[in-house]
Amino acid sequence: DIQMTQSPSTLSASVGDRVTITCRASQSISRWLAWCQQKPGKAPKLLIYKASSLASGVPSRFSGSGSGTEFTLTISSLQPDDFATYYCQQYNSYSWTFGQGTKVDIK
């Protein structure tokens, strides 16, 4: 099975900061990587698919990059609504596998 490892597990940042989260796959997954955002008590929401494609309605301050085994999610200027937990997800093979999550909280 493909394992996904995110770093850091927790990130403290301020409004306006540039934030970068990394996700590493245990083997190459080409560009079959997605990012989602989850707020407490809510369902996850898709942000990025195919490593760098922005999902519908997602603000342009979110961007994704990478291929193979290393990927990043960047928030160019952190907004109050962005404090949440972020998960990467691979879909190169069935099953889906998620990273353990990165919690972005207020510094």
Place this chain on the structure above:
Amino acid sequence: EVQLVESGGGLVQPGGSLRLSCAASGFTFNNYNMNWVRQAPGKGLEWVSYISSGSSTIYYADSVKGRFTISRDNAKNSLYLQMNSLRAEDTAVYYCAREGEAVADYWGQGTLVTVSS
């Protein structure tokens, strides 16, 4: 507007059974593959099961294989998860998720399953 509404969760004793349902609306249900994903309290996301649009292909996570059964009724725009031989480690919020662009592009609000005596 795409909507996925889960139901059927609750408290069940170890070894018991439960059937979850997911009612879909706002899109052509029979055009989409569907999945169940769960999240244990305070933990991350774990994929559980997949069913193709026409039910011809089904996959399960090793952790539920042989105990859970996924199905769908395209005439009723509904997805199901029959869960048998439940264990404490199955305690989680269960989400149904539509597959779009090969990922979970829409999620339901989830239904809580608690396995405890």
